[in-house]
Amino acid sequence: MKAVLVVLDGLGDRRCRSLGYMTPLQYARNRVLDRLAAEGETGLVDVVARGIPNGSDTGHLALLGYDPFTCYTGRGPFEALGAGLDLRLDDVAFRCNFATVAEDGTVIDRRAGRISTEESRELAESIQTMEIDGVQFTFRHTVEHRGVLIMRGKGISHRVSNVDPHGKTSTVQKPMPLDDSPESIKTAQALEKFLEKTRQILQTHPINIKRREKNLPPANYILTRGAGRLPNLLPFEKKFGLKAAVVAGGALYKGVCRAAGFDVVNVEGATGTVNTNLGNKINAVIESLKTRDFVLLHVKATDTLSHDKKPREKAEMINRVGEALGKMLEQLSSDTYVAVTGDHTTPSEIGDHRGDPVPVLIWGPDVRGDSVTKFDEISCMYGGLGRIRGVELMPILANYLGTLELYGE
Ligand code: ZN
Numbered sequence: 001m002k003a004v005l006v007v008l009d010g011l012g013d014r015r016c017r018s019l020g021y022m023t024p025l026q027y028a029r030n031r032v033l034d035r036l037a038a039e040g041e042t043g044l045v046d047v048v049a050r051g052i053p054n055g056s057d058t059g060h061l062a063l064l065g066y067d068p069f070t071c072y073t074g075r076g077p078f079e080a081l082g083a084g085l086d087l088r089l090d091d092v093a094f095r096c097n098f099a100t101v102a103e104d105g106t107v108i109d110r111r112a113g114r115i116s117t118e119e120s121r122e123l124a125e126s127i128q129t130m131e132i133d134g135v136q137f138t139f140r141h142t143v144e145h146r147g148v149l150i151m152r153g154k155g156i157s158h159r160v161s162n163v164d165p166h167g168k169t170s171t172v173q174k175p176m177p178l179d180d181s182p183e184s185i186k187t188a189q190a191l192e193k194f195l196e197k198t199r200q201i202l203q204t205h206p207i208n209i210k211r212r213e214k215n216l217p218p219a220n221y222i223l224t225r226g227a228g229r230l231p232n233l234l235p236f237e238k239k240f241g242l243k244a245a246v247v248a249g250g251a252l253y254k255g256v257c258r259a260a261g262f263d264v265v266n267v268e269g270a271t272g273t274v275n276t277n278l279g280n281k282i283n284a285v286i287e288s289l290k291t292r293d294f295v296l297l298h299v300k301a302t303d304t305l306s307h308d309k310k311p312r313e314k315a316e317m318i319n320r321v322g323e324a325l326g327k328m329l330e331q332l333s334s335d336t337y338v339a340v341t342g343d344h345t346t347p348s349e350i351g352d353h354r355g356d357p358v359p360v361l362i363w364g365p366d367v368r369g370d371s372v373t374k375f376d377e378i379s380c381m382y383g384g385l386g387r388i389r390g391v392e393l394m395p396i397l398a399n400y401l402g403t404l405e406l407y408g409e
């Protein structure tokens, strides 16, 4: 028995005026998704908890069976793992942006004019490693203006605030300890020194001198956020008896899965954008299932289009994914289960995450089925799975696969 969990990021939505008061799923009316819902069983998922708008990091932890309320500290470590870095449990990791910051601390552009990957890489080389107050700093560039920072050393803590104002104010925030512990105070102080040092190095870097000459915003500052520690997760294979792999474009999803002990399958053309190569991803799922019991297939574009307030394009993307899943179904062995859901609701007329539940379906040889014949937020209210929490999805799936141990005797 095997299973594929398909997560369409930010799949859940609300009724959209521009779609005749339908949700993008209702508007898409995809024949493959509707067939899976008709033959399978359906329901709604409160991914993290009822009414709580959640991020993709906590959402995926929950969907994989890990309670984010007990294991989550911040997004940084997942981004670092997803970028291919190795972390120790006591490291503190941040996600970072190269930004343009004025002398007085005003953030002029938090993406440094969307600086290219090539330029960012060269800049990153100049600040790769540093030691401050006995703490080792490692900075790695990932894509475009993004990167990750790892702090390693004795007596540090992830309890430090974001430097990135992220639209809330217009000035760089000083890293502050989030509690009174000497560890948090030491971490905030060392981080502040690191940021000042990198500012000096970046300010006079040849790449930035060239950018100023061309009237482009210099990437003269590192904005950190999402400080966190890697949770010590019970490996997925131990928890559910399933050898697992992930097929995704975005680093975060690979990172969450790596933390749970998944194999990461790198797929050409899996970009985590609207232009992602769904065909290649489906092929990778089929190939991965030959040697594994469980594959997580993640598609980011549905969330991106929701943030861009494009409900119609979101519906089109849902249809593209549905068609790709149709091709996948043709190639699956008859003992395979398929579950489809989202990691949170992103209403595409609001453009941000909300805490509404997300539709879910489970299809496979032995499901009881229910009377629901369509896959959307409203139809799935009447499904046989009822309303479940995100952390309950994996036990339900693993129960079908017969890999759970008996509770009691
Ligand atoms: Zn998400």
Ligand code: ZN
Binding pocket: 010, 303, 304, 307, 346, 353
């Ligand atoms: Zn989002």
